[in-house]
Amino acid sequence: MPDSVGKKDQIYVCRCEEVTLEEIDEWIDKGYDTVEELKRVLRVGMGPCQGRGCQDILMREIAKKTGKHISEVEPATVRPPAKPIKIGLLAEGGEE
């Protein structure tokens, strides 16, 4: 077995949510081949960094496995706020 395959369970695509390449490949094989669906089933991209650290790798893996061009892979829907804001600040009307 080539090295890169043997280590798939140790390669973390998403560090925040600890999702491995092996898990991602497994679910792509089951037909979950969009960023949105993988996010839903594995929480990949839902960590504190909100996918900044993993979405590109995830999209490349989907493109590779499905034979699509990377430009055909849809990124995840952006769900605001883009920057985490403290509840206390929001409660005061954000005026502070």
Add this chain to the structure above:
Amino acid sequence: MEWKNTADVVIIGGGIIGVSTAYYLAKEGMENIVLIEKGTICGGSTGRCGAGIRAQWGTEMNCRLGIAALDIFEQLDDELGMSVGLNQGGYLLVAYNEEEFETLRKGMVLQNSLGINSRMISLKEAREICPGLSADDAFGFFFHGRDGHADPFLTTFAYLEAAKKMGVTCFRHTTCTGIVVEDNVVKGVETERGTISAPIVINCAGAYAQFIAKMAGIDIPNWGERHEIMITEPVAPGVCPCMLMSFSGNYYIQQRPHGSIICGMSPEGHPEDFEMKTTWNFLEEMSRTLVRLLPRTKGIRVARQWSGMYDMTPDAQPIIGETDVKNFYHSTGYSGHGFMLAPVAGKILAQHLAGKTPDIDFSMLDYRRFARGEHIRESNVV
């Protein structure tokens, strides 16, 4: 995946209702079941919901459905061979005035008569269940420990994977554009990818079910109501281990096992639309509620906000059953509680279609009840 021109059953909608219905139909031995979804699985209300599960309801029908669904949820991991993320921290209902307290108390009496062990609790006990709760202005509290929540994605995917193993076919990115009806009998569905002939068609299109019904000339009083929701960054457990909910207070708040706090409230004016809009106003309102109830959330950051459709009906109870078009069925209109009812909803409709007596008689959920004026409105909804 190879296209199918014929099927024994076509289900429209890849949310939790359509998927669970497909699973239970296959379990009842039905073959050649095809599910079509215009986008991706969980792309509708299901993937946007709070995923709370409770049996504390105000109508007998909802109580019966709620407790039966809980019974199923409690053994669902084993049944489906995958974890659905069930977490039973209970629902803590907060009443703010005498009238609301009386409504909830009556609900509790009804629930108790149906085997649901909900109970009235003191502020002290409420604080033990939900540490840090600040609710001196509350009139009373009710609690049911078996209530909780599950992961909406995992639950739907677990049902889908189990259904696929039993032969169910699922076509994503396949929009239903018409219902084929001949002599008032359903004959199949038209889609953007071609027609599928089928003797039975089930409409599980959630807030969009009204449009599917229309395709067969059926009018159902069902509409989409936009609800906003938000989730915080993960923090240490214990901030809100139960689901904290109030109907007059207009909130539901719960901390998830991975530490994030998820919460929502009803929108002002109950906007009827299909825009998945999010507003700054919601963020501020919700945050004020959080700080008031759970002061220690002040320093926690909001990670995401989004919105989704409540799949409403005039009495906030679902529409299940056949329509004036023979063999054209509905399972929709869950009015903001379709996630929790999905296991039992799928099961009873499948039992009925398999010619069995369903575990729960759902004939009163026939859509013609509205025209007959026979509906009783559910009081326990946010």
